[in-house]
């Protein structure tokens with residue numbers, strides 16, 4: 001049995017170093033405490049002829065310095081761990097996004113180009129990859145021991161996880177959250193390919209259409225275009241009426257029914273309660289499933305909730321379409 005686990009991601013060596021340091025330090029403290037205990041047990045055992053006459057003077061200096069030293073060292077480890085944790089929660093802006101949908105008992109993956117996989121995930125080496133993960137039923141947990149990463153995958157929201165795999169190869173993917181009868185079989189492979197191999201894989205894998213194009217069809221099929229306009233540029237009231245783009249965000253006159261989605265992704269959105277949020281995947285998802293929870297400033301809460309009507313897979317496509325309308329600032 002091979003007990004060593006490959007360190008296949010950029011964060012793995014540091015994670016191992018942190019755990020190693022914690023282990024070594026704990027062992028050192030353990031050895032000190034048990035060593036002294038053993039020493040005194042033997043030295044002062046009943047019958048040993050040792051001088052028990054004069055008690056040693058109590059030294060505060062010794063006590064304080066030993067307490068302070070261990071506190072500082074353990075606190076240092078805590079800061080290191082916290083820093084690593086925070087970095088693992090902040091995907092780089094240029095990370096490639098892949099959607100993961102957990103479902104009893106399989107992992108489904110959707111690449112931006114429309115390639116889909118089940119229980120396997122192909123990723124390019126040496127590139128930051130952000131996984132946007134959700135569940136169609138119960139809580140699952142996406143875990144890749146060789147990357148030293150795991151994260152719970154919850155129904156009803158996006159969790160994100162990012163990594164940079166640096167060694168091509170095949171690694172185990174597990175579900176780490178007991179999720180029902182076949183939980184033990186909810187496993188898969190992460191296949192890390194070199195850049196050219198990955199591009200070849202993308203080209204060879206059949207994909208119907210890219211996610212955004214499929215999302216555009218759904219945008220019309222679910223009736224979003226009736227309010228937001230056929231091209232997402234905002235809509236006027238009246239049957240099928242599409243506003244000129246200049247009117248898209250204008251609240252005046254009460255004719256505009258829905259905000260323009262052009263350039264929405266990644267831009268700040270002022271809400272009716274006075275707060276401002278950044279329109280990321282989570283925000284857009286919530287806007288579709290629970291439109292009443294965050295209402296765009298100067299718009300009415302007339303958008304119906306699509307919760308229970310739109311599947312996770314369709315949501316991924318609609319969000320991809322909205323992203324394709326432009327990002328980082330509205331006109």
Ligand code: HEC
Pocket residue numbers: 219222223224225226227228257258259260261264269279284287288291292294295296299300301302303304306318322
């Ligand atoms: C009945 C009209 C209507 C329909 C149908 C509708 N919306 Fe909306 N939508 C609105 C209005 C009005 C707002 C602004 C108020 C709010 O935030 O709820 C909005 C807000 C949004 C936002 C947030 C926009 C922003 O500027 O932050 C998104 C994203 C969105 N809708 C997407 C969709 C999608 C996707 C669909 C189809 C699945 C859809 N909408 C269907 C009327 C509609």
Ligand SMILES: [Cu+2]
Pocket residue numbers: 102105139140141175176177178179183186
């Ligand atoms: Cu599971």
